[in-house]
Amino acid sequence: MRNWNPFIAGTVAAIVAALVLTHVVQNEYFFFAGYVVLQFVVLATAWNILGGYAGYVNFGSGAFFAMGAYTAVALIKAWDAPLIVQLLAASCVSGLLGFGIGALTLRLRGIFFSIATVAVAVICETAVINWGFVGGSRGIAVIQPPPPALFASYTRLLFVVMALAAVVAVVLARYIQNSWIGRGLRAIRDDEEAAESAGVPTLKLKLATATASGALMGLAGAPFPLYVSFLEPTSAFSLNYAVSALAMPIIGGTASWLGPVIGAVLLGSVQQIVTVTVSSELNVLVVGALLVSFVVAAPQGILGLASKLFGRRNAGDRAGQPASAASRSTDAGQS
Amino acid sequence: MTSPLLAVHSISQRFGGFAALSDVSLTVPPVQRLGIIGPNGSGKTTLINCISGSLRSHAGSIDFNGIDVTRLPPHRRARLGMARSFQIPRPFPSMTLAENVAVPLEYVTHRGSLHTADVRGQALAILEQIGLADKADTSAAALVQVDLRKLELARAMAAGPSLLLLDEVMAGLSSVEVDEVLGIVLDLNRQGVTIIMIEHIMRAIMRFSERVVCLDAGRVVADGTPAQVANDRNVRRIYLGA
Numbered sequence: 403m404r405n406w407n408p409f410i411a412g413t414v415a416a417i418v419a420a421l422v423l424t425h426v427v428q429n430e431y432f433f434f435a436g437y438v439v440l441q442f443v444v445l446a447t448a449w450n451i452l453g454g455y456a457g458y459v460n461f462g463s464g465a466f467f468a469m470g471a472y473t474a475v476a477l478i479k480a481w482d483a484p485l486i487v488q489l490l491a492a493s494c495v496s497g498l499l500g501f502g503i504g505a506l507t508l509r510l511r512g513i514f515f516s517i518a519t520v521a522v523a524v525i526c527e528t529a530v531i532n533w534g535f536v537g538g539s540r541g542i543a544v545i546q547p548p549p550p551a552l553f554a555s556y557t558r559l560l561f562v563v564m565a566l567a568a569v570v571a572v573v574l575a576r577y578i579q580n581s582w583i584g585r586g587l588r589a590i591r592d593d594e595e596a597a598e599s600a601g602v603p604t605l606k607l608k609l610a611t612a613t614a615s616g617a618l619m620g621l622a623g624a625p626f627p628l629y630v631s632f633l634e635p636t637s638a639f640s641l642n643y644a645v646s647a648l649a650m651p652i653i654g655g656t657a658s659w660l661g662p663v664i665g666a667v668l669l670g671s672v673q674q675i676v677t678v679t680v681s682s683e684l685n686v687l688v689v690g691a692l693l694v695s696f697v698v699a700a701p702q703g704i705l706g707l708a709s710k711l712f713g714r715r716n717a718g719d720r721a722g723q724p725a726s727a728a729s730r731s732t733d734a735g736q737s
Numbered sequence: 738m739t740s741p742l743l744a745v746h747s748i749s750q751r752f753g754g755f756a757a758l759s760d761v762s763l764t765v766p767p768v769q770r771l772g773i774i775g776p777n778g779s780g781k782t783t784l785i786n787c788i789s790g791s792l793r794s795h796a797g798s799i800d801f802n803g804i805d806v807t808r809l810p811p812h813r814r815a816r817l818g819m820a821r822s823f824q825i826p827r828p829f830p831s832m833t834l835a836e837n838v839a840v841p842l843e844y845v846t847h848r849g850s851l852h853t854a855d856v857r858g859q860a861l862a863i864l865e866q867i868g869l870a871d872k873a874d875t876s877a878a879a880l881v882q883v884d885l886r887k888l889e890l891a892r893a894m895a896a897g898p899s900l901l902l903l904d905e906v907m908a909g910l911s912s913v914e915v916d917e918v919l920g921i922v923l924d925l926n927r928q929g930v931t932i933i934m935i936e937h938i939m940r941a942i943m944r945f946s947e948r949v950v951c952l953d954a955g956r957v958v959a960d961g962t963p964a965q966v967a968n969d970r971n972v973r974r975i976y977l978g979a
Contacts, residue, residue: 582843589840592829601844602814
């Protein structure tokens with residue numbers, strides 16, 4: 403498999419680095435901030451699978467994230483379930499939510515799906531606010547268990563868990579992008595009717611993608627209650643997640659798995675820095691300002707800018723093309 | 738007599754109060770070259786859309802290869818061996834030409850055996866055949882109209898169809914190019930592909946077809962050999978107003 407080996411090396415290096423960092427870095431805040439950045443890598447990557455590859459824009463990422471978080475809370479409260487169970491269950495619940503929204507709306511094309519995701523976000527939040535078992539509108543306190551051996555704090559463990567989740571998300575996104583599935587999704591985004599006529603089972607593919615995207619968002623939300631120790635609906639369903647999940651891939655570039663990763667690391671880090679050095683209110687403004695300027699000035703994102711500057715078709719790798727073709731200079735950018 | 742490849746049983750299609758097709762029946766035996774003519778708005782493209790599944794007809798049924806496909810979505814019909822081109826080319830603009838052709842190769846021709854298939858090699862071979870090989874790695878968004886029409890044909894061919902539905906693939910082509918495309922289509926027919934072609938270029942349709950059907954206002958008004966249809970009183974009235 404061409405191009406896989408450096409990628410595998412990169413993912414392994416990322417996991418090892420996360421583990422080593424938990425032993426080397428003393429400052430606890432590093433893990434606090436790093437967790438958030440990694441969480442956005444997962445969210446942005448998950449959003450991009452459906453929004454970037456297939457062109458179906460999800461405005462309700464916050465709901466998928468929060469349903470993952472509240473699934474974890476429910477499991478902690480009911481059975482004191484271990485973290486791994488919380489992660490898996492949260493992925494299932496949010497995956498099902500994605501499938502459900504998809505089944506209801508993906509028969510229609512384009513904007514209807516986006517509208518429905520907003521509606522679902524409101525419905526989910528209302529349901530959780532009125533669900534006393536998980537704290538309702540008052541919120542609920544979750545106590546971190548003692549950290550397991552090898553970890554100095556539970557936050558460090560969660561940091562590593564989120565690094566693993568990010569790797570899972572990126573590996574999945576890259577696999578989809580470079581396989582026949584990715585080509586089918588791009589065909590859907592370009593022209594759904596032509597895709598159907600070319601044999602692409604558009605509905606089935608969209609449903610599978612909505613499910614995978616939702617599941618990854620749930621995975622991103624699952625460790626959140628233990629990370630913040632206090633969960634309440636307003637922060638879990640915060641618009642910030644929905645906006646960031648969409649802004650980061652657009653700023654990074656939606657055509658490749660690398661785009662959301664770049665966008666999330668860049669924007670996530672800037673947000674953390676602005677929060678600490680300037681004000682916590684201003685960090686949302688940063689996201690908004692960057693989103694607007696990229697949509698206007700560089701709709702292909704950072705990856706698009708890079709390929710224009712270096713005369714390459716695409717900074718990420720593409721399927722079915724030898725390296726010579728991928729690096730050949732053509733005017734593939736939208737003219 | 739062999740059983741028909743395609744049997745359209747009295748289908749009707751309305752758009753609001755406008756009847757685009759009323760009670761159209763059509764039987765096409767295997768390996769036939771069928772030309773469909775008719776004035777603008779006579780229902781030719783609607784008929785193709787109903788056969789390929791882009792439109793669900795309001796009444797009637799369609800059998801393909803002995804299978805009732807009336808309720809099947811277009812991608813299922815494509816897998817059964819139907820491929821089409823669109824009158825207004827609908828390429829995948831974010832992809833290169835080779836990738837455009839790879840879509841039906843991956844989703845129809847090699848479905849289930851992708852790991853062993855040389856998709857790119859075959860895509861290049863098809864582009865070579867249609868005369869677009871030098872543009873294989875160009876974005877489809879950068880193509881001119883003529884090449885877009887050829888790409889439509891290439892993408893339809895890539896699905897390895899037994900029935901090819903061509904909706905004005907030759908519109909806007911020069912007469913040399915018309916001959917070129919006609920040669921390719923006739924070749925496919927010799928290899929056993931049934932072809933239904935809508936075309937306004939009479940020279941092409943008369944040379945190409947074994948049988949010509951003329952539609953007018955959503956009804957079949959003539960059906961026969963090219964010579965018969967050309968001399969049909971109804972057809973002459975529709976086209977010449979005499």
